Amino acid sequence: MANLDKDAVIAAFTEAYxxxxxxxxxxxxxxxxxxxxxxxxxxxxxxxxMAESLASNSSETIEAKKEKSEPKAKAKPAKKKAPASNKSGFSVKDFWAEKLNAEAPGATLPR
Incomplete structure (x- = not known):
């Protein structure tokens, strides 16, 4: 293991950054x-x-940042599939969700 000069490494990293x-x-x-x-x-x-990798990738990083700054079309959120309907229309999951909301608003559902 070679001894590293703290000031030289920090200076090189600062320049690359x-x-x-x-x-x-x-x-x-x-x-x-x-x-x-x-x-x-x-x-x-x-x-x-990190300084060595930043120095070698600095031109690639600048180009990538320019591409990120350009506005892109927003992706539409995926539609949720409707749950399989029961013949009776009763769902335990919905029952507990309603019960928790009635008793303690803001409570999380059990897994």
């Missing part, structure tokens, strides 16, 4: 762990790997 995202990251460090923009904590080696 700026190129990929267009803004500087917020890096918090606490006892050997680093958090980027309030995300998951990671070690310095993981930060270096």
């Amino acid at each position: 700026k190129k990929a995202n267009g803004k500087a990251p917020t890096i918090e460090s606490k006892s050997g762990w680093y958090s980027v923009d309030g995300g998951k904590n990671m070690r310095l080696a993981q930060l270096q790997e």
